Amino acid sequence: MSLDSNRLRHTRSEEVPVKVASANRLDAVLPQRQQRTVASDQLVLGNNVLLPSRYRDGVSASLRRIPPAPPSVRERQVENIVASFLGSLERPLPEKRPLYHVVHLATEIAPVAKVGGLADVVTGLGKALQEKHHRVEIIIPKYKTLDTSLIKNFKKLEKHFFSYFDGAEHENVVWTGFVEGLRVYFIDPLHPAGFFNRGRIYCEPDDFKRFTYFSRASLEFLLQFGKRPHLIHCHDWPVAVVAPMYKFIYANAGLRAKIALTCHNFEPQGKESMEALMSCGIQFKAPLHKDHFQDNILADKINVLKSGLLHSDFITTVSPTHAREVLTPEGGEGLHTTLRSLTKKFYGIVNGIDDKVWDPATDSHLEHHFTADDLKGKELLKNKLRLRLGMAIQGIDARRPLVCCVSRLVPQKGVFLLRSAIFHTLNRGGQFILQGTSQIPEIKKEFDELAQQFEDHPHVRLILRCDETLTHNIFAAADIFVIPSMFEPCGLTQMYSMRYGTIPVVRKTGGLADSVFDVDQKYVAEEKRNGFTFNEPTEEALASTLDRAFWYFKEQPQWWKSLIQKVMRIDLSWDAAPIDQYLKLYEHTVEDGHPPASIS
Template sequence: MEHADKILKEKEALQRKINILETRLSETNAQHKLSSEGNVSDSPLLLEFDVLKEDNILLKEDIEFFKTKLIEIAETEEGIFKLEKERALLDASLRELESRFIAAQANMMKLGPRDAWWEKVEKLEDLLETTANQVEHAAVILDHNHDLQDRLDNLEASLQAANISKFSCSLVDLLQQKVKLVEDRFQACNSEMHSQIELYEHSIVEFHDTLSKLIEESEKRSLENFTGNMPSELWSKISLLIDGWLLEKKIAYNDASMLREMVRKRDSRLREAYLSYRGTENRDVMDSFLKMALPGTSSGLHIAHIAAEMAPVAKVGGLADVISGLGKALQKKGHLVEIILPKYDCMQVDQVSNLKVLDVLVQSYFEGNMFNNKIWTGTVEGLPVYFIEPQHPAMFFSRAQYYGEHDDFKRFAYFSRAALELLYQSGKKVDIIHCHDWQTAFVAPLYWDVYANLGFNSARICFTCHNFEYQGTAPARDLAWCGLDVEHLDRPDRMRDNSHGRINAVKGAIVYSNIVTTVSPTYALEVRSEGGRGLQDTLKVHSRKFLGILNGIDTDTWNPSTDRYLKVQYNAKDLQGKAANKAALREQLNLASAYPSQPLVGCITRLVAQKGVHLIRHAIYKTAELGGQFVLLGSSPVPEIQREFEGIADHFQNNNNIRLILKYDDALSHCIYAASDMFIVPSIFEPCGLTQMIAMRYGSVPIVRKTGGLNDSVFDFDDETIPMEVRNGFTFVKADEQGLSS
């Protein structure tokens, strides 16, 4: 702009010269007029006048020409200013892209499993799209630069063609310097833009190369580390697929055994073949699998659980949680685990993945006849599950409830026989058959008295009694329904009940199983005396194969740091989330919330005599008296107890510190564990108990009676005989109100 000012000054000087010349011209005209009047010769003056007139015309034309050029130069200056501003913005954008690109590369180096980094890949793709847009914008600017360059070239040519001889050399030099300066600045801008574009093109190529390598390495790691991701629903699907082929007689037993071993070892070849043929005919998958079936040695066990419950698909009590939790834990250890359940009409079908019926019927013996059974397969909590649907006129499992039917003994005797028939007809060489509670206690005598004689004898039987309160007794003749020899088994040392003159299913399992367990060491001691409910003498006889193993909880399902039901997730290192969950539960149940520190007592239980319902009732009234809050979740199968607690709920209907929810709600149970400050389990007897363990997992202090598994898992804070680091709750001994209040 300084150069333009100088040019304007030159223009003003020229204007002054023009004014002088015009003055001289006027004087000459006057002299010419006088000469004409005085007859004086004016030829020289006329000549000079003509010359001056021509010079004046030329000067006016030159002035107009340079006025036009000055306007063009001013426009060029303005264009240069805008271009410099645009370039500054582009430089800032480029620097931001560089920092984002570096951050993206750093994030790419931290990428883990494929599920975690695909979102980052999408963000990087957005970054690439933005970069491409910036490059296109830069190209537009370059085109604009070229247009400006052409205009400058034209300007320079015009200046050279102009008649600049009428001006001073200094003015011409200034114009040439101006043109040269503008040209140099455009060249510098073009060079810098080309350099930035080349740098980003190189960076984009390098980014794509790095991304491709990361994807390749991640896929490789996924294949190598796939075993560590158990329990895996994928392997359960493959296992069910193989068993379906065998039952449908599409593959030979030896091939099925080899494929099962490959599944147990998590052979990546099976996984790759299954995924590559997914969506195609099963025949293609089967052919691919059979090509890989080679003999191998087994380092794990094949374990089949036969049970009446499994969480969350068919849950009544703690047995269901144990089946799921134990199955997943064994699967993580590298064992091949399968579950066999009845197909209840009332089960939670939505909790089963890929539920389908096999194209085969398994026949089983009952009441002197052979009955067909539909076999359904699916996965629950990543475990392969077989559901047996009897085609019996009694419709054994097409009921509105799991237990409590008049023909329960008959229903589960049928199921036990059908479950063994399924294992036998599938040709499986199971290592352990693990049956649970009286409902599947028939398995042990059936296995050794019937199926071992048929050559199905590779397995050993483990029986776990989760509660000796329920033993499954019936008249001896009823054993014949499932094909057992009544005369052979109705003996004091076999299945005859010790006190009622009937047969006892749990006693038969104790006698016929290879190992018998219960769910805690203390309970194992208790049932050797009066806690055995009449089986203490049988347990003493078989004491060498009887032991108590403390149950555990499923730490995947019960994990406050990942629990999807919680308002705020938290962990042992940061318990602030408990306050937020406490506030959320109070709002959900319309409890008083004026005092955040007001203690909240939780209780989640079945309302039966075993659970100490009179102590629960006392705890509710005592908590209200002391100004605390109490939340009870649970129901009773006993009508009298259910009505009693409905009356308590009505009594506290308008009390905003007490809430009784007389049903089971899984989602709400998670919220109560997270919100409660204390958790009460006042059981009269408790084989193990899981609620106190879950409460501790969620940071709630357990208050329990010293019995069974409660004694093995909760250690009183005031007991100086116990190391301080082990103390984790409060216990009491007397099963009365005074004991609880102490």
């Protein structure tokens, strides 16, 4: 086994903490892990001749080993060696790429702790990196609601550790296991407030305290357990405080990592009083100034997302269009001036999807499977889903277009347009299925009443609960998937829908604009046209776009079938481009000390 293979193996020793003082003592310094590269030491040429692979640009390499051969063959063998060697100089060798140890800090991971798309991205990006042979570890809180049945080898580590908060040291228990093949550590604070012993992941009155505690505890865990990642990749505001905390506390305590921050949504930012931030040990004195945290709008509040942006080595958001949108006063949620000052380290990368989890040919959630070449299973699933939900499927009803949506019911998702889409679809002779949940009382009440209104309707169903099997069946059964978002940093549901041959109808914003291109837009290349789009966030614009989709569905059935097959063949995986863009950012930032000028 190579040195790098040994380095990447998960061993029990990784779970035993090194005896190191906590970061309250800044004189504790641990050795930085040496970076190595992966490349073959030898190149196998013809006739079992081995040469070193370190030559390029015409530099010759000495012969390492030539097997014994009779004199009559030796001349021919040498000729073959020379010919192979000279030929290899004309072919570029695979580029050596470093392997990295990447630790993701997040508040969600699919499928064990999922609220929205963040969970899918953390899992998908982690798996894609691991498939490229990088060492990936993920740290999240140990929630009471954690689905431990989906965690392999789930266990509590024997050793505990302490972290600072509110002027005292608090004990933390560490659990570990594998989620979708990824090593995950779950931080379980023994804090009297029971920060994660709640019935939900978000929307607690002390969210700011909960997640700043978790952020500090995560860094302390890395320090005390002897982990020395090349990169710490943070996701969204709950762990954005890691960036300044690392730079002004933990970099001096022994950690030597670069900090990446991916912002999946700029709307929640972590705004609180100055005193609330000091609970996790941050003191405002040079070189850490108050204005690094001060909110751009509310001068008496701090903003941890803003500070995370300033102190990260690079920032990404989840689509190029959204990266441009947040530079404007309309889209920047008050952070546009900060982001404009950081454009040299700010990038937009469209998320990928896990095409092994989301695959209609093998999906374990589906009773029937289908491919672009054989769509029979999709029609069977459409009828079975409607029958299961008590909807009409006989006679003329069998041919009605089925419009669906799976979404969090929040203002960002255009809930008033979703409501309008249900009634418009019904008026145009279609059927509608909505699956979603809301933690906003007014919206929850409105959709609870709507679900009751349509409880026995033959053409409409509202399922206001989470059910992963139902979700997969909705994507597979639907004809049309509607996403009328007010803004959408990336969006994954339009990609899932296309993977399952369901045509997206979307508002042209953020990542939706980067992934869905209207079938009637002549200036867009034919091969890229894959759905229906509208610009204005109005009921009229959505209705008009749905009408175009209904017309094609009813009047052009063969064209519609071709569109289904076309969207199913689009590569929307992490390997299609996103993973290489992230690796370019990682490599430049670690090797050169700064991110690249471009990731294209």
